[in-house]
Amino acid sequence: MPRFLVMFVRITEAVNYRVGRIAMYLIFVLAAVLMWSVISKAFFRPALWTQEMAQFTMVGYFVLGGAYSLILGANVRMDLLYGRWSPKTQAAVDIVTIFALIFFLATILWGGIESTAYAFEVGERSRTVWRPYMAPIKIVICTGVFLMLLQSVCFLIRDIATLRGERI
Amino acid sequence: RAQAAPIRWRMQTYAGAALGEHVCKPAIELFNKIAAGQMEIELYYADQLVPTSELFRAMQSGTIDAVQSDDDSMQSPTEVTVFGGYFPFASRYSLDVPVLFNQYGLKQIWEEEYAKAGVRHISAGAWDPCHFATKDPINSLKDLEGKRVFTFPTAGRFLAQFGVVPVQLPWEDIQVALQTGELDGIAWSGITEDYTVGWADVTKYFLTNNISGAWIGHFFANQDRWNEVPEHLQALMEVCFEQSHYYRQWWYWGGEADLRVNGPKLELTSIPDEEWATVEAAARTFWDEIAAESETKAKVVEIFKKYNDVMAKSGRPYRYG
Amino acid sequence: MPYEYIAIVMFMGMMAMLLSGQRVFAGIGFVAVVAAIALWGDRGGYDIAFTSAIKLMNWYPMLTLPMFVWMGYVMSETRLADDLYRMFHVWFGPIPGGLAIGTILLMVLVSAMNGLSVAGLAIGATIALPELLKRGYDKRMVTGIIQGGSSLGILVPPSIVLVLYAMIARQPVGQLWLAGVFPGLLMAGFFLLYVVIRCGLNPKMGPPLSREELATITWSERIRLLRAGVLPVVIFASMMGPFVLGYVSLVESSVIGATIATFVAIAKRRLTKQVWETCVVNTLGVSCMFMWILLAALAFGAVFDGLGAVRAIESFFLEDLGLGPWTILILMQVSFLVMGMFLDDTAMLVIVAPLYIPLVAKLDLGMPPGDVLIWYGVLYTITCQVAYITPPFGYNLFLMRAMAPDQVSLGDIYRSIVPITGIMLLTLAVIILFPEIALWLPHQVYGQ
């Protein structure tokens, strides 16, 4: 495989691994926010921001962790036929069907970029009493989806290498 | 005889299915029937195609052709958003809304504001008044203190000065939240909706004082899609939506009175008029705060003031005392 | 092309994409956006795809998902259920089939402590199964009851599937969870009966513990082991109690459960660095898997809705076929079961449920409208349980294949689920005939 493609795969996967390892710990941020919600309700005035903050954290968790979960192979496949194929056949089929993944992610990204631009344009805020700005979470979604998109391209490159009998 | 394929529109309302049955569906069915195959509007309820918070954008971009909502719920990025839904004490009766729009110039302002965003404001109509329904009786302003209440953002901002704790939850979770004690009450609608959507089953008391006499909601369409519709169907749509405003006028007006008197589930309580007058006075201060935010907002507040002034001077039956 | 045909093409396209072996969420999401673009132009495609992410964010109760997944991993990885298994082992061991009976009871308790079936399966396959095989229990019988027993995780509260159902049907989660209690116990009871009957007819299928082994267990140890039973009671009560009484919300109750499980694991000094790593990484992986399938399925569902597929199905069943309400209900369950064999289980929830729930709400089954959707939630969950274990596509099947000891072959696993599926269908039939089994408890707690 051309050197720059190999470099691309190495760098992308290293970035995705690190981002995912950090995002992985957002589950404890999520738990802390929800715990504060329980405590503030029991002892003080109910906090107004916990529910939305928790929702934002959860989105960050599964979007920023998305590329790493792809690397981990956590996303289930229906292996009725797939499981019986040789690695080469699997790679050949994946080279075709990976475009479904790429297309889906690209569509989300496109919509996300438009929605983020809109959020900036009108200074969009959530309609709760807390009224957080919506742009930051939309940027998080765009970033995570973009990383997943890059990861999908890595899979494509790896599959082509497999077909050529090479390993990256 | 070859008939052209019908024009198909997708309309999404802010209302869930139980409420949409009354506030939207009859008008759409009527339109489809009279349009006799030339055009068909498909109606979707809250969050069905896109979440309500993305409703405006989806209409702007044409994913959805038309929308029924108040400005506040769909977060329209206009200067008039804060007046949609319930603006405290802006109106007393549901008839005030069409008068304000058609005789006092709000219609122009709304049309212009939405035209800037590529959206056609078709017409505005009135819904129900905004009352509290609670688990404990409310007999004075003091009883409101510390109550966790589900309400609109603008109303919540206003009510916070009386010690109310506004809580935001997804609309569908309200009934459960009342059941499980997360909420003490709601300030979201009149008694008709309390019964229609099931909140009357999980609250005990209904406060007869309201912070607004009529909710303001609208029909909107994507401007380009609107232009593509032949003139006679545009006119038909306008007529059917007017009919929907009319339907809600009597459905709510009759329902509010009937359920207060004959409804078996909620006991009525009241805060004395003199005490409630302080809330109304606080609303006037709130109006001025809003008016200071922009020129358009000042214009709308000015109209509210002028209108309420005329009503106050005209005597019975417009205003008593 | 009429909308109905587009809907069918979409469905076929999704099946083809799934069969290709590409990641499930990619297949579903791809078909959704292509259909959205074909119908509503490129803007439609972008809007539907992205707003599905926002929709998922607004699905507030989904916050429970990572909490339940974490809790399940902590419980199985730190072997918190070891003592519990040991308790049942010594107390039920002496009777024929006793260890299998103990395993079923263990599965019920594990179900009461987490919202998915994964943890139950992991515990059953790694703790109970090797022991049972060592003692000469019939491998097909015990493999089957572990799969069936672990699937109780989604019927006995807390339950993620019922949370998902509650979101789609807009029904209170508290009532749905309580509605799952007795049907769950009933199904567990049928499993017990099945074991008792089979071991009664053929004692070789479940030999009791030998005298020598029993002699080594002292009475003081037996009493001491009973303390293990305290843990599930504490976890269940601290999660369900404050929630049902209204002190905390659903999501908050899940974080309380996760926190307690974590502290117990720390107190028992079982949360080693390696276990911690496994729990954190796997929780991310499983949560991402679920969330991305849900996101794709929400996009798919929105387009399906836009096509009027819901209305088409309604008018097909109610007007075109002119069938009675009970016939429709049974036809729905049958088609649901068939789809459950082939479709991804999570995707099925989000794609099929929105089609069927409005239809159920319209059926006149002689029940108060408020009750129908609560009761149907239980039927729906039992159907999902069946889908989990039926080939060719079922999570429990996958996991069992991965976790079972070598002496249990794939053929054994497939054959083991036949009687279990029968028992589940029997439970389904009983709940259909006697809705009160599901509805009694929510009525008692929340009133009519």
Ligand code: NA
């Ligand atoms: Na459970």
Ligand code: NA
């Ligand atoms: Na299956």
